[in-house]
Amino acid sequence: MRVWIIGYRTLEVLAMANASCGTENPPVKMLVCHKRLTFRGVASALTRRVRYGDSIIASMIYDTKVNLAQYPFWVRILPGGPCMSLHTAPRVTTESPPGHEVSKAQDSARTVVETNPIEMAPAEPRRKIAVIMPAYNEAANIQRAVAAVRHAVPDADIVVISDGSHDATARLARDARALVLELPHNLGIGGAVQTGYKFVASRGYEIVARLDGDGQHNPVEFAALAAPILAGEADLVVGSRYVVAQGGDGRATSGEYRASFTRAGGIRYFAWLVSKIIGQRVTDTTSGFQVCNAAVARFCSDNLPCDYPEVETLAVLGRAGFRIREVRVRMLPRLGGRSSITLSRSAYYALKVTLALLVEVMRRPRGRENGPGQQLGVKDMPAGETSAA
Amino acid sequence: MIHRYYIVAIVVSFALLILTLELVRRRALTERYSLLWLLTAFVLLFLSLSPWALKLLSKSLGIYYAPSALLVVGMGFFLLILLHFSLVISKLTEQNKILAQDFAILSFRVGELEKDTGSERSRVGKRQAEAG
Numbered sequence A: 001m002r003v004w005i006i007g008y009r010t011l012e013v014l015a016m017a018n019a020s021c022g023t024e025n026p027p028v029k030m031l032v033c034h035k036r037l038t039f040r041g042v043a044s045a046l047t048r049r050v051r052y053g054d055s056i057i058a059s060m061i062y063d064t065k066v067n068l069a070q071y072p073f074w075v076r077i078l079p080g081g082p083c084m085s086l087h088t089a090p091r092v093t094t095e096s097p098p099g100h101e102v103s104k105a106q107d108s109a110r111t112v113v114e115t116n117p118i119e120m121a122p123a124e125p126r127r128k129i130a131v132i133m134p135a136y137n138e139a140a141n142i143q144r145a146v147a148a149v150r151h152a153v154p155d156a157d158i159v160v161i162s163d164g165s166h167d168a169t170a171r172l173a174r175d176a177r178a179l180v181l182e183l184p185h186n187l188g189i190g191g192a193v194q195t196g197y198k199f200v201a202s203r204g205y206e207i208v209a210r211l212d213g214d215g216q217h218n219p220v221e222f223a224a225l226a227a228p229i230l231a232g233e234a235d236l237v238v239g240s241r242y243v244v245a246q247g248g249d250g251r252a253t254s255g256e257y258r259a260s261f262t263r264a265g266g267i268r269y270f271a272w273l274v275s276k277i278i279g280q281r282v283t284d285t286t287s288g289f290q291v292c293n294a295a296v297a298r299f300c301s302d303n304l305p306c307d308y309p310e311v312e313t314l315a316v317l318g319r320a321g322f323r324i325r326e327v328r329v330r331m332l333p334r335l336g337g338r339s340s341i342t343l344s345r346s347a348y349y350a351l352k353v354t355l356a357l358l359v360e361v362m363r364r365p366r367g368r369e370n371g372p373g374q375q376l377g378v379k380d381m382p383a384g385e386t387s388a389a
Numbered sequence B: 001m002i003h004r005y006y007i008v009a010i011v012v013s014f015a016l017l018i019l020t021l022e023l024v025r026r027r028a029l030t031e032r033y034s035l036l037w038l039l040t041a042f043v044l045l046f047l048s049l050s051p052w053a054l055k056l057l058s059k060s061l062g063i064y065y066a067p068s069a070l071l072v073v074g075m076g077f078f079l080l081i082l083l084h085f086s087l088v089i090s091k092l093t094e095q096n097k098i099l100a101q102d103f104a105i106l107s108f109r110v111g112e113l114e115k116d117t118g119s120e121r122s123r124v125g126k127r128q129a130e131a132g
Helices: A012-023 A037-047 A106-117 A140-152 A169-175 A188-201 A219-230 A261-278 A294-303 A308-317 A341-361 B004-025 B031-049 B052-062 B067-132
Strands: A002-007 A028-033 A056-058 A129-135 A159-162 A179-182 A207-210 A236-240 A292-293 A325-328
Touching: A037 A308, A056 A179, A129 A140, A129 A169, A129 A188, A129 A219, A140 A159, A140 A169, A140 A219, A159 A188, A169 A179, A179 B067, A188 A207, A188 A294, A188 B067, A207 A219, A207 A294, A219 A236, A219 A292, A219 A325, A236 B067, A261 A341, A292 A294, A294 A308, A294 A325, A308 B031, B004 B031, B004 B067, B031 B052, B031 B067
Parallel strands: A002 A028, A002 A056, A129 A159, A129 A207, A159 A179, A236 A325
Antiparallel strands: A207 A292, A236 A292
16 A cells, blocks of 8 residues: 655645654655646546555645546545545545535446445544634634635644634634634633633544644644654644754755744743753744644643743643654744734743743642543543653 | 821721721621731731830831831731732632633533524424424
């Protein structure tokens, strides 16, 4: 069995390759498209090379007007956007775009495929994935951000937490078919994220991603972040803007995130401090792009520090014995709206977080399973489900 | 010899005591949060009514001017009250956060349930319409 990975631009393909190789290490073939192909173009490239039983992971803008029946059925196709599958087992799915009537020919073709023994190889059970997106007055970005996540991770439930927004954030997110939790008033990013973790922990998701609702995180990179967790190698994976990719030369690629001088200094300072506290090198402590497993989600639903959570979360989780890993990501420029971080707040931020970290060191490490009561129907899971590194 | 500041101190601390009691009586202030205020008022009243106690206190604190000791004691109590308030506020913030979070999750669930029962109802309605 081989895995084909088709994507637009090398980075996207590599992210997907990372995801699929993390689980089984199948022979991987890559197809890097340097312009956006239509579905017809991809399909014709594939029909010549792909064998039965191969699995295809593709990310592409498809031309939805082609007749889907002519093309391989084991390609998972989502109308109108890039798609990605985390499963290495062959998938037999065709999805027609909404309003696109399934012809009789397609129906019969599908039946044939479904009774084909090779094609019916047992697929891996679906992992339940949730994506948490805190959003405060992000009406300008939220729909695009939700759509981007849906394209990148079609299996995921997208949970948008509207943190007491005064604009149409919640309604727009609901229109984009996200699950929307509406906080009655503004709790700050930490409180909003924790709401998401509580919600997710009570519903038994296995993989929980967290990214910001302003579109700065590229959800296509979710796969690369989720890979170590799927492989059981880490409990929390942080998308870092600064870690040097393994085997890479560390040179800045185009579109590299460049922070202002003061901001970079602050980030480096916190990276140093947190590294010292948890005894492990971390490079980007302010990244809001994180993927974690169910144990971490459960832990966070009880113990998440509230005001500026990213830095403290790392320290708390590290001290509780969770395995943290960093994966390189790129930050996209904001789609619209304004960042909530201003220069005048930075000094306060640095002081407050430093204090919180020092106080955290004075506390005993919080145990993993002794949170103060599992609230709101959170099921108790067997202890020691994940072992500390 | 009665200094004027003794009178002022007596009046002020007595007023504080009465005000606190009155607020508690009207249920504007709960007993729980009035305790520290009452204690403050009582101690200030006691010290201003008995100059010898104030003298003793100021001497033991090394304060030359006795009325300053009154201020010091008052300030100590106010610090205590402020710290107490910070504790209460922290606790309230935490409780409020949990309430807001659970409210958000529960209202989502209510929405889901309503959607489910709504579709159920419409299905039942359709079936009844077909039967009728």
